Amino acid sequence: xxxxxxGIILARRNEIVCSMRASLPDQVTVEHHGGEVNLEVxxxxxxxxxxxxxxCMRFDDLExxxxxxxxxxxxxxxxxNAPLESHKDLDRHDQAxxxxxxxxxxxxxxxxxxxxxxxxxxxxLAAVNTYGKALDDKGLALWATAWAEQIRLVExxxxxxxxxxxxxxxxxxxEDPDDTTPSLEFDALKGTx
Numbered sequence: 156x157x158x159x160x161x162g163i164i165l166a167r168r169n170e171i172v173c174s175m176r177a178s179l180p181d182q183v184t185v186e187h188h189g190g191e192v193n194l195e196v197x198x199x200x201x202x203x204x205x206x207x208x209x210x211c212m213r214f215d216d217l218e219x220x221x222x223x224x225x226x227x228x229x230x231x232x233x234x235x236n237a238p239l240e241s242h243k244d245l246d247r248h249d250q251a252x253x254x255x256x257x258x259x260x261x262x263x264x265x266x267x268x269x270x271x272x273x274x275x276x277x278x279x280l281a282a283v284n285t286y287g288k289a290l291d292d293k294g295l296a297l298w299a300t301a302w303a304e305q306i307r308l309v310e311x312x313x314x315x316x317x318x319x320x321x322x323x324x325x326x327x328x329x330e331d332p333d334d335t336t337p338s339l340e341f342d343a344l345k346g347t348x
Contacts, residue, residue: 163308164226168211171228175207178261183207183254194289197233201295204235205254212301223307228277230258232298247296248286255282255298262302277302 168187176185184206188196192210200206208231215225232254234247242250262277282300290297 163306164211164214164224167226167304167306168209168228171230172209175209175230175258175261178264179207179254179257185209192229192231194293197231197290197295197297198293200231200233201235201293204233204237204295205250206233207231207254207258208233214306223305225303226306227301227303229299229301230262232258232300234296236294247294251296251298252284255284255300258282258298258300262300277304279303 172185172187179185182205184200184203186200186203186206187209188200189210190196192208196208200208210229210231211226212229213227232251234250234254236247242253245253259280259282262280280300280302282298285297285299
């Protein structure tokens with residue numbers, strides 16, 4: 156893979172975060188999350204609700220013909236009993252639906268388009284209401300929106316490449332062997348590529 160520029164998927168994820176921040180009301184917390192999204196994580200972001208959490212969930216084998224890969228992104232729209240300032244009359248479930256619709260519209264808007272030649276328009280867009288007792292007991296509502304993009308890993312000067320060894324060492328996620336937090340399953344969204 157020599158000659159491929161590293162960091163393009165990370166840059167695209169960051170562009171998505173910036174696009175969401177620019178488009179949503181200031182009251183909505185917009186952040187990225189790099190690890191597993193489970194009940195504990197959702198509860199943590201729920202304390203900042205309304206919140207939108209952007210994550211890269213997967214990417215596929217490299218297509219050698221055009222040096223691209225299918226990348227799956229997911230956005231979690233999280234609301235709590237604290238109402239949106241502009242929609243105090245709505246309960247958390249309706250607020251989550253409203254926020255998920257806003258996320259959907261942002262993703263489908265022209266302003267969300269990736270830079271020319273870097274990626275194709277989002278495809279296989281799907282949103283799922285993940286209502287369940289565990290979330291309800293925490294006073295939260297959650298919609299998960301997923302889509303896929305074909306991202307071209309552009310050839311570049313080897314001097315501009317990220318040192319992957321340094322990147323992995325610096326940003327390697329730490330695993331907690333005692334973590335027994337159950338994962339939320341999004342089977343309906345897996346494999347959208």
